[in-house]
Amino acid sequence: MANGDRLMTRREFLMALGGVALIGIGGYPFIRNFLPDISAPMAIPEHPTVQWNGSVKTFLFNISRGNVSLSNGSSFDGYLINSQFPGPTIRVREGDKVRITVNNHLGQPTTLHWHGVNVPSPMDGVPGISRDPIQPGGSFIYEFVAGPSGTRWYHSHVFEMDQIPNGLFGALIIDPVNQNESYPVSREATLVFSTWGYQSGIDYGMQSSGGMGQMMTGGRNMTSSSQGLIHIINGDLSTALKPMVIRPGEKVRLRLINASGTESYWFTMGGSFLVTHTDGNPLSSPVPVSDLYIAPAERYDIVVTPPQTGKWYLRSKMGGQEGVVIPFVTDGAVTTLPTSGNSWSYSSTSSGQGKLGKVNQNFALTLSGGMMMGANWTINGQSYPNTAPLRIQRGDRVRIEMRNMSMMEHPMHLHGHSFEITSFNGRVLSRPLVKDVINLRPMERCTIDLLANNPGNWFFHCHNLQHMRDGLATVVEYADYPIPHVDKWM
């Protein structure tokens, strides 16, 4: 691995093993080096979405139980949307009003959350924080203006460990308002990765990526995937995928969505490819990479071009993920090889040292738990719902410093906003990435900056569904927002 800042260093590994050494690095010493810049512009727009363009796109979702059959003959009792697993892809244009009528035919409450979309708070689908769930036999109409553009997705936000892996998720693609894609391609495909096997009740978390497997090798080797999970791509095993046929030199966009509740993927394809969007948001210039690590809930748009004549594959190199293989065939002879690239990291777009902008509010969060602390995960020593909410003011620039003091990775997701990753592992990024999930591997740290432009109560949590269930969550709440959140659903 050429890319040092994605993985734990040997020193950090040893410090993590010796509890005493940890005391010496408390208190965020790295942040003292950052003197606020006068007022660097943010990439985050002043308004959470573009204006409504006058058109309304309506969808009807009937949610029910039903059998899901996979191509190898196995099956399970899933959750279906319009009899489909996973749910149908929603594709709209930025500025469209999206109206989704959801009929709950389940024997239990459900809800849908529009991940990465800056919806109004009551449409965000988080029970206890934004509004009550849809009761059995009940209906609800979600309505919001689509935005920002890019690769988004949706999923249930109640009984997540059961409802999401069993089927209540799908892709949500928002095309740019003016149809100007930053990186034009001739074709595109969406690949939604998920895992099945959660409901066994076995806590397999320590085998999960970024967990024990990684720790035992000091983070140098490939991590191993959770045992006993079935890897699913677009609703079936990868062996059911028909190879995509691409001409030499042709550029194809792949929208990669990690919908797994616990697993990260680490993609390679035998040649470099371009990263063009992070969590749906375009980079200022595409980055050629040799491999790409995708944590739960993250999305990356990549542009691939055939690296060789004949058959080739986009695959995960994580141990235990041999089944995560997407086949391609080159229609012709490849004569020019793609340029080389390094491993992707959150610093890939930045050169040199940037400067942190001025903020109105600054929160410091230490993520901890697991291991000897049992099943509980904590933020500043507390598990949700006892974590302290982050109270912010409309219009403020808000910085959240996070440090992962645990031995597992945590893909932290903020609802209702995208944020800038302004520093990562002590380095201020000269070109911050715009994202709504930031994955912190063991002992990693970061700052994220957001603009408080979408009043409401917003869940801020680890998107490893086990960690979220076991307390790694808090709420970002606007001081002037009239509706308090009540945590009766956790």
Ligand SMILES: [Cu+2]
């Ligand atoms: Cu986590």
